[in-house]
Amino acid sequence: MKYELYYWPMIQGRGEYVRLALEDAGAAYVDVARGSGGMGAMMKMMGEGSTPPFAPPFLKAGKLVIGQTANILFYLGSRHGLAPKTEAGKLWVHQLQLTITDFVLEIHDTHHPLGPSLYYEDQKAPAKKRTEDTSPAGASPMSISRCSRSWRGCAMPFRSE
Secondary structure: OOEEEEOOOOOOHHHHHHHHHHHHHOOOEEEHHHOOOHHHHHHHHOOOOOOOOOOOOEEEEOOEEEEOHHHHHHHHHHHOOOOOOOHHHHHHHHHHHHHHHHHHHHHHHHHOOOOOOOOHHHHHHHHHHHHHHHOOOOOOHHHHHHHHHOOOOOOOOOOOO
């Protein structure tokens, strides 16, 4: 089966995780929006079917249309040997992906606290304030680095909003 990946052609963002998984699996796929007429096809897909995807990225796998990066990776992981075979292992890897999603959002929102439509340069003062407000108490770059290498036992209290 040849997958169809739908994601914005001009940015890496959340779609890059899916691209990397497809590449690592050696799966056949087309990055639809990067092709001729692809943006129109992507926008059309978001308005079709009984359960249309809300936003890119989404993956068409046969008749299935799967949205959300973590959900797509959960689907691909078991079909291409990218995730453990046990249910507990699959859920653990999925949990890690959801944690990464939360972490990336925190980083993004730190640089764009007033909104993604403004340049970082126009938000420097609010970005600095957000960094001070959301940094885990006592967290240093070393403690964050240790957490990225050993998720078990990492108890950094990121604020969820």
